[in-house]
Amino acid sequence: MTFKDTKKLSELLPFWKSLNEAEKNEVAEHSELKIYKKGEKIHNGSGDCIGVIAVKSGRLRVYMLSEDGKEVTLFRLVNKDICLLSASCVINNISFDIHVDAECSTEVYIISVATYDRIAKENPQVMSFMTDIISLRFSEAMWVMEQILFMKLDKRLAMFLLNQANLENSDTITLTHEQIAGHMGSAREVISRMLKYFSNEGILKVSRKGIKILDKEKLGNRGDGP
Amino acid sequence: MTFKDTKKLSELLPFWKSLNEAEKNEVAEHSELKIYKKGEKIHNGSGDCIGVIAVKSGRLRVYMLSEDGKEVTLFRLVNKDICLLSASCVINNISFDIHVDAECSTEVYIISVATYDRIAKENPQVMSFMTDIISLRFSEAMWVMEQILFMKLDKRLAMFLLNQANLENSDTITLTHEQIAGHMGSAREVISRMLKYFSNEGILKVSRKGIKILDKEKLGNRGDGP
Structure with missing residues (x-):
């Protein structure tokens, strides 16, 4: 990553300030800037574990997909949003599949699962952030469920x-x-x-x-x- | 709590071993054994924040309730299950309401929200347990959603x-x-x-x-x- 990318990443990650220098370097080294075209698939359900997504620009749609192709949108990710479900292999107990598509041209940083896993285990503030973000997505999904059911x-x-x-x-x-x-x-x-x-x-x-x-x-x- | 209750509580809480003596004493002091009859309401949606529930015996049903009385069961809690959603005021970002009823005569320990909040903030293993349990409930709720939708x-x-x-x-x-x-x-x-x-x-x-x-x-x- 360039110096500019590292700077941008530091602005996007709410837990950046709680990292020590070694952790900051590790995250920067194991993150990658990726650009997706409108309609492109970023994360593809079962077995896919691409890493933690931090949205730099654009818009992602996160949805469930049934075997016969039925979709239900759970939430959208825009500028500064973080997606952990795309790294579900490092979260215990997450057993459902989600899909992520770019709804327009979208730039994201992807942090490698191994790096994220290590700093979450070392750094309580990263773990605490993880609880917050999972609770947020849980609430968003439940909101969708309430809409549909009620x-x-x-x-x-x-x-x-x-x-x-x-x-x-x-x-x-x-x-x-x-x-x-x-x-x-x-x-x-x-x-x-x-x-x-x-x-x-x-x-x-x-x-x-x-x-x-x-x-x-x-x-x-x-x-x-x- | 009696010595017997504290011993039982120590068996029910997966994070007990990671607590220091002061934390153990605090949890024991601020926990309460409660017995609910079949059909009794334990937790009542919005605004209710009774504490962390650890099931000693019996069975609880956790469900969503619409304004016009429609219900959807999310999951059940039996022996050794822990419910954090009944303490949602200490979890950031949980914005949905759940209801908890006893499906049969049920004994639970209820840990006070203030105590749980404090030890979760002090003890990384309690925080990590919190992430695990929220992810588990998230997955269970998504399973229900998949059933209903697909x-x-x-x-x-x-x-x-x-x-x-x-x-x-x-x-x-x-x-x-x-x-x-x-x-x-x-x-x-x-x-x-x-x-x-x-x-x-x-x-x-x-x-x-x-x-x-x-x-x-x-x-x-x-x-x-x-």
Whole structure:
């Protein structure tokens, strides 16, 4: 890694300040800057243990994948986010598989599993950080689970569309109905029906170009309401 | 706590051996033996932070509860299991609510949150244990999520019935269809229909007394099959 990369890495890792000089050097030596293209797979479920990911720029999507190709998005990682689940071989008891894709051109540092494992065992503050980050991802995943199990589909879809518009920084969402269904763990037909309903309500306009949000406030009320 | 209680607690806590004498005394002083009746609520979601639970005997059910009373069972705790989520106020980033009920007469030790928090911060092995246990619960919850999202209902119901028969140590399951639906995050009608189907297949017999499993092997094949 270049000096510039090491400096950047030191800004991205919340536990950097708690490392001693030897540990800092070890992390810098065993980290690598990688650039992924939009749509590229970074981490591929079972057996994959690429290392700890620190996002420098761009956006990653972390999701579960069923045997028959159904997807459920768990959370997204953006600038300064850290992913430990991509290094699950060094975390005891993590027995589920996740997949990580780049949603746009994304730069990440990847810290080798052996290095991370060693400093986590030596340094209590790294271990404490590990507990915090796993608890955070656990909470995010449980939030998704609550949405899917307990929340009515109109609310969930409204929240998804608003969130997506935010991420794409545009009022028009270019995902297909199939893709939206995938993100939400639902079926295409169900999503299309609900989009048609929103469209009839004048909340959005569905066309071949995508889904254009016409009335953000009304959509927001759907997402927040009881 | 009596000497006998302290001895029992030392057997239940995997990190006991890593504590120094002062820490051992502190844990023993700030732990309490409690007995819960079948059906009694131990921990009640939001705002509740009763402490770390160590199960001495019996069985606890940990579940999520929606605003409109829908339940999803996440995992069960039996002899020697530890629950940290009932002390979520001392874990950073845990933002979801869980509920804990006794499924039968259950004895637990409850360690005070302040004491647990202090020893976790002082003792790296307690912190490391914390990471392990949170990862374990995370994995268990994700397993439930995978079941619900990805697995077909017949398989899920078959697995649930076999597991329940195992827990009740009987071929007859005394839960109502409503209760089974609650455990599985499904609707009563859906469960009743599937039970009728299994019954027609000669796999089980549904009566007012409960659900009697007639053909364990056939039910097992449902649960395991592709």
